Amino acid sequence: RKKDRNVAGLLRERLPKKLQALLKQAGELGQQTGHAVYVVGGFVRDLLLKHPNFDVDLVVEGDGVAYAAELARIYGGRYKSHPKFKTAVVILPDGQRVDVATARLEYYEYPAALPTVELSSIKMDLYRRDFTVNALALHLSPERFGDLVDFFGAQRDIKDRVLRVLHSLSFVEDPTRIVRAIRFSERFGFRIGGQTDRLIKNAVRHSFFHKLSGSRVMHELRLIFEEKTPLSCLRRMQDYKLLAAIHPLLALTPSKEAVLLEVENVINWYRLLYIEPQPQVWMLYFLGLCTGLDPEQFAIIARRLNFSKRQAAEMVALRQQIRDTAQGIFNWEYHKGPPSELYFLLEPMPLEGALYLMARNPREPLQKYVSLHLTTLRHKRVEVTGNDLKALGVEAGPRYADILRRVVGAAIDGLAVCRAEQLELARRLAKGEPVADFLARQPGGDR
Ligand code: ATP
Numbered sequence: 001r002k003k004d005r006n007v008a009g010l011l012r013e014r015l016p017k018k019l020q021a022l023l024k025q026a027g028e029l030g031q032q033t034g035h036a037v038y039v040v041g042g043f044v045r046d047l048l049l050k051h052p053n054f055d056v057d058l059v060v061e062g063d064g065v066a067y068a069a070e071l072a073r074i075y076g077g078r079y080k081s082h083p084k085f086k087t088a089v090v091i092l093p094d095g096q097r098v099d100v101a102t103a104r105l106e107y108y109e110y111p112a113a114l115p116t117v118e119l120s121s122i123k124m125d126l127y128r129r130d131f132t133v134n135a136l137a138l139h140l141s142p143e144r145f146g147d148l149v150d151f152f153g154a155q156r157d158i159k160d161r162v163l164r165v166l167h168s169l170s171f172v173e174d175p176t177r178i179v180r181a182i183r184f185s186e187r188f189g190f191r192i193g194g195q196t197d198r199l200i201k202n203a204v205r206h207s208f209f210h211k212l213s214g215s216r217v218m219h220e221l222r223l224i225f226e227e228k229t230p231l232s233c234l235r236r237m238q239d240y241k242l243l244a245a246i247h248p249l250l251a252l253t254p255s256k257e258a259v260l261l262e263v264e265n266v267i268n269w270y271r272l273l274y275i276e277p278q279p280q281v282w283m284l285y286f287l288g289l290c291t292g293l294d295p296e297q298f299a300i301i302a303r304r305l306n307f308s309k310r311q312a313a314e315m316v317a318l319r320q321q322i323r324d325t326a327q328g329i330f331n332w333e334y335h336k337g338p339p340s341e342l343y344f345l346l347e348p349m350p351l352e353g354a355l356y357l358m359a360r361n362p363r364e365p366l367q368k369y370v371s372l373h374l375t376t377l378r379h380k381r382v383e384v385t386g387n388d389l390k391a392l393g394v395e396a397g398p399r400y401a402d403i404l405r406r407v408v409g410a411a412i413d414g415l416a417v418c419r420a421e422q423l424e425l426a427r428r429l430a431k432g433e434p435v436a437d438f439l440a441r442q443p444g445g446d447r
Contacts, residue, residue, distance in 0.1 A: 008146030027140030035062030038137040064102030164193040171203040179220040209245040214306025225282035262359040340409035383419035392430040
């Protein structure tokens with residue numbers, strides 16, 4: 001057998017020093033305890049592709065949980081184990097996560113799919129994985145540090161830019177791999193291999209997706225929504241009739257596609273504003289995928305995807321809030337309300353809702369108003385504090401909130417711009433004195 005390729009040089013070139021030291025340490029610990037240790041999966045794939053990826057997945061040919069405990073001890077970190085799966089996650093003091101899995105022969109049940117019986121445990125572990133390019137491992141032991149373990153031709157597939165499953169029962173075992181194939185294919189610009197493509201079509205024809213649990217489908221959908229190009233992934237899913245296979249109501253229609261395209265635009269626009277926090281983008285895409293569904297249909301989808309009662313109720317409420325707010329903004333525009341009214345309409349809305357509202361109304365002035373709120377109005381701060389109100393004899397409570405709200409409103413409308421004016425307004429409100437003449441005195445006060 002020809003000598004394995006060694007990529008220690010690539011590790012030195014591509015990884016932060018700290019991470020290199022961690023991998024060395026991980027290998028030495030394995031040697032001390034007499035177990036081979038490998039780094040596996042996406043980490044190795046991305047190393048060869050020269051994509052930064054610092055998520056370390058280790059596989060130990062031995063007791064992975066005990067190994068993880070020891071690794072945590074050496075670094076003074078924490079660890080959490082799942083004894084049932086013989087896995088653990090170590091969290092180092094600097095926040096670095098290390099996932100540890102156990103490779104053990106007796107742990108797998110693959111009578112039909114197994115080509116040979118004589119497999120090392122690392123080979124068995126890699127054989128369970130989704131695609132050849134994800135089934136690479138790297139030796140970490142000191143004498144073989146950086147040796148590539150490639151049983152399935154992954155290096156060639158990376159070179160040819162192709163995704164291939166490891167065996168023909170792969171999608172029977174786990175249909176979510178179909179969605180993963182599309183996701184990786186779009187992310188890396190890899191094509192899906194011919195045989196793998198036929199297996200996908202076969203899996204869809206035989207409705208493998210029907211028996212798949214909602215939580216697993218939703219998990220994979222969320223991963224899609226968090227990719228750089230979710231819409232192109234969704235289009236590919238549509239081409240394979242996968243969305244309809246999850247549920248007919250999820251099929252991509254032209255109008256959904258138009259909304260999802262705007263969702264993508266709005267997310268990119270917002271990203272470039274660099275305002276923290278950023279939205280949960282999956283939620284926007286999910287709302288887009290559910291465009292046009294009435295509440296009963298939405299409930300069916302929420303059930304299919306196994307949303308908890310609370311999650312489903314929150315989504316239903318958000319959809320309603322989006323609709324009501326859009327109506328509110330149309331009314332506000334019609335009667336030419338002041339900016340503060342727009343602020344109070346949008347202020348209770350989660351960021352995701354506001355952005356979705358923009359995506360749903362790309363060519364309406366409404367989009368401009370929501371963007372005004374997000375970029376400007378909502379960042380307005382008043383200079384009157386709780387202590388000021390306390391000094392005026394107003395304690396925390398509904399009256400307190402009401403006064404503050406009116407000061408904020410006046411500030412946004414340019415009717416109380418400096419601290420002195422805001423304080424005077426608060427004082428009048430606190431004492432129950434009339435404020436109309438005060439507000440009318442201000443430069444913007446003749447609206
Ligand atoms: P990402 O960059 O999206 O995190 P990743 O390859 O690290 O990519 P994970 O979902 O974190 O993806 O999975 C880690 C590894 O576990 C994969 O590289 C793959 O080998 C394996 N794996 C994950 N999900 C499956 C699955 N459904 N079937 C088989 N193997 C899987």
